[in-house]
Amino acid sequence: MCLGVPAEVVAIPDAAAPRARVAIEGVERVVSTDLLLDEPLAVGDWVLVHVGFALARIDAAEAASTLESLRGLAEA
Numbered sequence: 001m002c003l004g005v006p007a008e009v010v011a012i013p014d015a016a017a018p019r020a021r022v023a024i025e026g027v028e029r030v031v032s033t034d035l036l037l038d039e040p041l042a043v044g045d046w047v048l049v050h051v052g053f054a055l056a057r058i059d060a061a062e063a064a065s066t067l068e069s070l071r072g073l074a075e076a
Contacts, residue, residue: 004048006063
């Protein structure tokens with residue numbers, strides 16, 4: 001089983017490179033966007049991240065719901 005975590009795109013350092021800086025609960029990381037080459041990303045977009053790869057673009061409501069569920073698991 002895999003765990004994808006919602007992350008917000010906070011920067012795209014080089015438009016020519018398939019990378020984006022994302023924030024997950026305030027922690028920033030650079031992830032590969034190779035799997036989303038057909039979907040150009042912009043700052044403020046939400047993506048589902050797994051092992052350093054942005055797997056899919058998701059909407060803000062889905063991201064908020066998933067993050068809330070993850071917080072609930074952490075508290076349990």
